[in-house]
Amino acid sequence: MEQPYQEEHLALEAEGYRLPAALTLPQGEKVKWRIVLLPGSMSNDVDGNYPGTLMKPHLYADLARQLAGRGHAVLRYAKYGAGTGAEMVDEKRVVAHRIFPRQRYIAEAAVKKLREMVPQAKGLAVAGHSEGSVHGMMIAQQSEMGVDAFISLSGPALRYMDLFIHKAQEMAKEQGEIIDFGAFKVNATNYIHAFELMRARKPFTEDIKADPTMEFLVKSWDSDNPQAHEGQQYMRDYDAVDPCIEIAKVACPVLVVQGGMDESGVHADNGERLYQVRHAVHPETTQLAFFPDLQHFYKHVVPGITWQEAMAVDAETDRRVSEVMSAWLDGLRE
Known part of the structure; x- marks a missing residue:
């Protein structure tokens, strides 16, 4: 049963940007896990909507609030782009790194920020959505980042x-x-x-x-x-990163979450591919959660719907996803 949560809006400053962010916490309860949500490839606002498009999935806000209702602290943030509320505050700092690695450095800053804001918890998890999954698995390999669990959300298995x-x-x-x-x-x-x-x-x-x-x-x-x-x-x-090679290098426990109706470019079989290569190396700490009826943002869709229609569904993110994430995390340290 979900409990009340509280939400604090803040700014995450990293790589020359000031990015709108939100920390969602269980209200009046001890925090179980700290979780950083890493966004995908397009420019999104702090809730996970995509200004200028028909895609308003609010996936990151939904997951944060659902997980906070289950006792976890969740940090999410926007990506720079028109309408996202993000600002460039230091252009020299921005161009110090190219676009793709820049996102990983921003994610690392978010991990450090969450640890600073919530110093006490059972552990720290990184949950990367789509392209964010690739950055997340790279961060999880770095022992100095102190990541205790990695969750791939609709992550690609192909270059x-x-x-x-x-x-x-x-x-x-x-x-x-x-x-x-x-x-x-x-x-x-x-x-x-x-x-x-x-x-x-x-x-x-x-x-x-x-x-x-x-x-x-x-x-x-x-x-x-x-x-x-x-x-x-x-x-x-x-393209230089092969997710199937990188996920096998992640030492901490890994959960792969995939929707069977994902036709976004990341395909429904990507979850199985990631799971199999990681399971071959670390069978006891690899788990797959597959939802046949869910699309890229974990909304329920029916067969026959076009991928454009599927991506525009704006219903609440299916609670089964946050439930399996929470249950898996809770089970890691029992």
Whole structure:
């Protein structure tokens, strides 16, 4: 049964940013675990909504409040971007690190902040959502960070470029050479080859450049815009990390949480992949929680719904997820 919680809003200053953050605590109770929620790849506000899009899942606020109701202290924070409330306060500090590693350093600052704000607890856990899962497993490997448990929430098991390649390959089996992502259609062969060339740092072929379905990708990748160059470097930095290799290196206990209706780019089988590679090395401290009816943000969806419709569902995050997280954490130190 969930108990009352209290919430304190604050600012997390890290890497030249001032990021809106929130600490959610059980009201009048001793804290069980301290948990840091690491956000995914897009710019989100402190609750886990994405300004300027139809995606308002409030996943991070839901999880924080549900977990606080079960006795845990949870810190969550926004990512820099339009409408998120985040501010750049030191541009020199911001550009000291590239986009992808910068997020890990921000996450490390959040871990230190939570330990400072809540000094007494059974342990400290990092729960990374989507791309945040990748940063979380890297942080959990660092003994000096003192992470006692790691939770992967809808985390990728494939390298970044492979997420796009694998998705296109699977869609091509069903749809043929022209695949429909809903918002756009592409030639599957050229689309897959484009990501292979991007990984190899090779120029696009003339066939790809002449393909009208590839125009958006060609323009964004060949652009001289400094922001485009930053985006390219981000993709390469992300692609350099193989989550299946990294999660096997995590020494602390690991829980993998995956929805069976996840079609966000992270696929429903990613949870099983992460679980299997970690379980092969650490069978006694690896657990998988799979929810067949939940999407990327752990909302209930029915078969047949498009991925765009699924991502726009704004119902409360399914409480089964926070329940399994809490029960797993409580069981680690009994």
